[in-house]
Amino acid sequence: MKYVDYERPTSLKSALDILSEKGDVTKIMAGGTDILVKLRVRSEQPDLLMDSKEIPELNELSFNHDTGLTIGAAVPLYKLYADADVKKYYPALVDSTTIIGGIPIQGRATVGGNLCNSAPSADSIPTLIVLGATASIQSSGKLREVPVSEFCTGPGSNVLKSNEMLVTINVPAPADNSAAHYMRFIPRNEMDIAVVGVGSYVKLNASGDKFESVNVSLASVAPTPLNVTEISKFLSGKDVNDENIEKAGQLAKEASKPISDMRGTAEYRQHLCSVLTKRSINKSIERIKGA
Amino acid sequence: MTNIKEPKKYEVIGTRPLRPDGTDKVTGRAIYGGDFEMTGLIHGKILRSPHPHARIKSINYDKALELEGVIAVVTADDLPVNPDGNISIGYSRGNILAKDKVLYVGHAIAGVAAIDPHIAEEALDLIEVDYELLSAVMNVEEAMDSSSEIIHENSFMKEFGEMTVTNNNIDEHFQHKMGNIDKGFENADLIVEGKYSTVMVHQGYIEPQAATALWRTDGSLTVWNSTQGSFPDRDELSNILDIPISKIKVVPLEIGGGFGGKIPIYQEPVAALLSKKAGNPVKIIMSRKEVFESTGPTPGGYTWVKIGVKNDGKITAMQSELAFEAGAYPGSPVGMGSLCVFAAYKCDNQLVDGYDVIVNKPKTAAYRAPGSPNAAFGTEQVIDEISQKLGIDPIDFRMMNAISEGDRRVDGPKFPVNGLKQVLESMKNSPQYQKKLKGSNKGRGIAVGYWFNVGLQSSCSITVNTDGTVNLIEGSTDIGGSRASIAMQAAETLQIPYDSVNPSIVDTNTVGYTAVTGGSRTTFSTGYAAHLAAEDVRDQMIKRASEMWGVPNDSVVYSKGQFSSDADPELSMSFKELASQLENTGGSIAGKGSINPKKVGGSFAGSICDLEIDPDTGKSTILDFTAIQDAGKAIHPSYVEGQMQGGSAQGIGWALNEEYFYDQNGIMNNSSLLDYRMPTSLDLPDINTIIVEVPDPTHPYGVRGVGEANIVPPIPAIANAMKRASGKRFYNLPMNPPAVISKLNQDL
Numbered sequence A: 001m002k003y004v005d006y007e008r009p010t011s012l013k014s015a016l017d018i019l020s021e022k023g024d025v026t027k028i029m030a031g032g033t034d035i036l037v038k039l040r041v042r043s044e045q046p047d048l049l050m051d052s053k054e055i056p057e058l059n060e061l062s063f064n065h066d067t068g069l070t071i072g073a074a075v076p077l078y079k080l081y082a083d084a085d086v087k088k089y090y091p092a093l094v095d096s097t098t099i100i101g102g103i104p105i106q107g108r109a110t111v112g113g114n115l116c117n118s119a120p121s122a123d124s125i126p127t128l129i130v131l132g133a134t135a136s137i138q139s140s141g142k143l144r145e146v147p148v149s150e151f152c153t154g155p156g157s158n159v160l161k162s163n164e165m166l167v168t169i170n171v172p173a174p175a176d177n178s179a180a181h182y183m184r185f186i187p188r189n190e191m192d193i194a195v196v197g198v199g200s201y202v203k204l205n206a207s208g209d210k211f212e213s214v215n216v217s218l219a220s221v222a223p224t225p226l227n228v229t230e231i232s233k234f235l236s237g238k239d240v241n242d243e244n245i246e247k248a249g250q251l252a253k254e255a256s257k258p259i260s261d262m263r264g265t266a267e268y269r270q271h272l273c274s275v276l277t278k279r280s281i282n283k284s285i286e287r288i289k290g291a
Numbered sequence B: 001m002t003n004i005k006e007p008k009k010y011e012v013i014g015t016r017p018l019r020p021d022g023t024d025k026v027t028g029r030a031i032y033g034g035d036f037e038m039t040g041l042i043h044g045k046i047l048r049s050p051h052p053h054a055r056i057k058s059i060n061y062d063k064a065l066e067l068e069g070v071i072a073v074v075t076a077d078d079l080p081v082n083p084d085g086n087i088s089i090g091y092s093r094g095n096i097l098a099k100d101k102v103l104y105v106g107h108a109i110a111g112v113a114a115i116d117p118h119i120a121e122e123a124l125d126l127i128e129v130d131y132e133l134l135s136a137v138m139n140v141e142e143a144m145d146s147s148s149e150i151i152h153e154n155s156f157m158k159e160f161g162e163m164t165v166t167n168n169n170i171d172e173h174f175q176h177k178m179g180n181i182d183k184g185f186e187n188a189d190l191i192v193e194g195k196y197s198t199v200m201v202h203q204g205y206i207e208p209q210a211a212t213a214l215w216r217t218d219g220s221l222t223v224w225n226s227t228q229g230s231f232p233d234r235d236e237l238s239n240i241l242d243i244p245i246s247k248i249k250v251v252p253l254e255i256g257g258g259f260g261g262k263i264p265i266y267q268e269p270v271a272a273l274l275s276k277k278a279g280n281p282v283k284i285i286m287s288r289k290e291v292f293e294s295t296g297p298t299p300g301g302y303t304w305v306k307i308g309v310k311n312d313g314k315i316t317a318m319q320s321e322l323a324f325e326a327g328a329y330p331g332s333p334v335g336m337g338s339l340c341v342f343a344a345y346k347c348d349n350q351l352v353d354g355y356d357v358i359v360n361k362p363k364t365a366a367y368r369a370p371g372s373p374n375a376a377f378g379t380e381q382v383i384d385e386i387s388q389k390l391g392i393d394p395i396d397f398r399m400m401n402a403i404s405e406g407d408r409r410v411d412g413p414k415f416p417v418n419g420l421k422q423v424l425e426s427m428k429n430s431p432q433y434q435k436k437l438k439g440s441n442k443g444r445g446i447a448v449g450y451w452f453n454v455g456l457q458s459s460c461s462i463t464v465n466t467d468g469t470v471n472l473i474e475g476s477t478d479i480g481g482s483r484a485s486i487a488m489q490a491a492e493t494l495q496i497p498y499d500s501v502n503p504s505i506v507d508t509n510t511v512g513y514t515a516v517t518g519g520s521r522t523t524f525s526t527g528y529a530a531h532l533a534a535e536d537v538r539d540q541m542i543k544r545a546s547e548m549w550g551v552p553n554d555s556v557v558y559s560k561g562q563f564s565s566d567a568d569p570e571l572s573m574s575f576k577e578l579a580s581q582l583e584n585t586g587g588s589i590a591g592k593g594s595i596n597p598k599k600v601g602g603s604f605a606g607s608i609c610d611l612e613i614d615p616d617t618g619k620s621t622i623l624d625f626t627a628i629q630d631a632g633k634a635i636h637p638s639y640v641e642g643q644m645q646g647g648s649a650q651g652i653g654w655a656l657n658e659e660y661f662y663d664q665n666g667i668m669n670n671s672s673l674l675d676y677r678m679p680t681s682l683d684l685p686d687i688n689t690i691i692v693e694v695p696d697p698t699h700p701y702g703v704r705g706v707g708e709a710n711i712v713p714p715i716p717a718i719a720n721a722m723k724r725a726s727g728k729r730f731y732n733l734p735m736n737p738p739a740v741i742s743k744l745n746q747d748l
């Protein structure tokens, strides 16, 4: 690892000042579970590491029945999944965040870091996408909101400019008769990167026999987390039955563009897209009916 | 659960005391290889080849030396030359630092020492190596094809024990023959054959290799390292650096796992050469990537097996061909694999061919029963197939054909007393086997496996303290609780409590020659040496008592920790009382024991595996697992069970997910613990254990080393379970979810 300077600003303003001055040679660190590994193997060699954990705005975690959930970009996973409102209203976020790494990783890692790291395999991004989350991005003097579905632009790349940082992720308030779910396939039972991950969001009609809207987003099968809009189009207004869900699985498989690597072959990943999409949609339906 | 039929006759052996090193290890106080510190210590890093096969045209390290903080750089030019052309020393040196060619990705090229490890690492980027790329040979099939690129241009194939003039990538072809194989197959009613392939896997010890070397100006060298054998390290350092063993001291630190992988040395000679140039002690710690790419994994390759059998279940012929990857230098475990492939079965007609094959991968090293799992993956599946075809219970079928004492192994020797039949019997009677397995996509598989106890030299000494305790001085580095199991044997022989024995593991200047902690030998051989040292102490104490009492030496009896004399029933003294008198009766007592046992027995192990396959994802979940093994006599049953569970865990990982995943360019893509996919605790079932005890008569307490055989049967047992769960036979490892899905989709 190369020697690197370290700063820990305690206000958003000073953080943004640092970024306006030397954002192009700075890397932001939240939990550090991605960035420190990259520094160590020298795939990133910034001059400055800026720790974001002392910035108050990035530590916000709040829920409001009208506006939904605000997740500060430096909130560690363990705080998120232990939060009573998150557990009650956003179980899919619990699905995602309790499988990232193990206990020691979850003590440091953040959803913000997971999003900004922008790996195609990131376990929280499909969930954020299906829940319709947006990212609040700030630079000196400018705030913009970007839907998470448009945030990632390629493996490890995203819409952030070098003078910008993610401040919060905002998840809309839950609607009636709706639920979401995330699952991934790994050959082991922990400590692995998703071979395929599937987040699903389902909203049913009041009687629970028709889909009103469905979102499905896939991890690890394309250069970015994939939002399968074909499924949303196909399922809305359709009956809840095995045949339609089977077809949704097929659509996920067709939409996927996986590669073959050490974690699985393209063929196998496509196969899993269909299997996991069906399972995840069924789990979301179970959640609605169980509620 | 222990299957002990005889009444208890020992005081200490068979109990489960705490290990002496436990507290320091769990509190982090124990000093492992990487923890060593010393005044003036500097840090080394190693430049490694990015190519699997290339000629080194030039190396220029001027710029690295110019970097502030860099103190020394070494390359193969700093190693002694090889005047007598000793091929094997040439290979050893070549693997330490590549000379003319790099033979695998990760092959060491140069070492850099600097004031801190980060500067040393930066300096690696400044070394310029000019390569001429050669085509890489990545598996045995490719390497055995005569048109493949030759890896060692000046070496020739040995065939049937003789050197030929053939220059290819086969280092050796050997054959073992018994009876008449053609006749054996002619007499068979049923013949089953199959070719079973495995891929390269790593031992996966938690602690990476770490060593510090100090080359003093007087020419003496001290090395502090994490090793399975300080004496073999000393010998190897002497060979590679061409300095006498008397100039070298190896000080073993605590070791965080080895499984055979810490028998060879890697960075020690580089650290020594750097220290010689720099004048400082030099420490080198490997990263996990280096551990995967640059140490010694166990080979992939194939085991082809053909077995003929009568309808009544009697085996008439067994034939096998095994070809294993040696890695970049000769010496795969195919020789041992060929002795294990049919070890469990009695058959008069056998033929086994073995090939040691050079490929552009790291030189393989020992890994727990090296070669036997690869062989059993073939044999035990063919045996399973036959028992299924004949409709005979797979344990019964093995029992019908099990070897007994006096039966010959394929290379000639007769089997000594062994516990195979008792292992099979315990498998059959086990709670797991007695329970029915119900439900679809589920299957139960069983298998057995064999591994040797190598014997080899061990030495111990014991000194008596005046408070009645003793110090036990040994040279076996403690990986799996051997301080305890050796101290227990000394305590038993001395008839004193376990915690009256204080074991110390010392350096190569302080105890007699002791071979590696490996080969299932430590509890056997070092335990035996401790027993001899204890007997020596006991005899000297008897002599001392006879002198004190003025009675004949042979009238003194030592029983239940008390000295007494037949000459006078009034005379009696405890071990502790006599120990307190040593100063005034002739001075302290030190006993010694050395041994190099021959004709040591081996150990059979069995596995029973119940598993379920998810037909949609191809993932296998192990529902229940029992490990059964002959321990001869379990000195410390908890540590025997620990070995059985550890071997099973590694076997499960090897069967289901572990592999060196290479891309088309001969580069390993998954050299991290994240992607290498060893099982975590969540991937393993509770592993039930059944210890079988059929004593080895060549050991005073009947010990059989249990460190290795337990990794052999899990792999075929899992394959056999998968066959019964899915109806499909698996010919390749790993049997991971994508492989299962593509298998299930075959013939659909």
Ligand SMILES: Cc1cc2nc3c(=O)[nH]c(=O)nc-3n(C[C@H](O)[C@H](O)[C@H](O)COP(=O)(O)OP(=O)(O)OC[C@H]3O[C@@H](n4cnc5c(N)ncnc54)[C@H](O)[C@@H]3O)c2cc1C
Binding pocket: A027, A028, A029, A030, A031, A032, A033, A034, A035, A036, A037, A052, A073, A074, A099, A100, A101, A102, A105, A108, A109, A110, A111, A112, A113, A114, A115, A116, A117, A121, A122, A123, A124, A160, A164, A165, A166, A167, A191, A192, A193, A194, B674
């Ligand atoms: C052992 C291990 C296991 C893992 N397992 C998983 C897993 O199962 N699933 C999974 O998805 N991931 C996994 N990861 C990856 C990692 O833990 C996650 O991506 C985690 O969520 C990253 O969060 P962090 O806070 O540690 O990010 P950091 O490393 O601090 O940051 C990640 C990236 O985001 C940038 N960044 C951080 N904060 C901001 C900000 N406010 N604004 C702009 N950019 C920012 C950083 O500069 C960096 O590029 C694992 C990592 C390890 C080491």
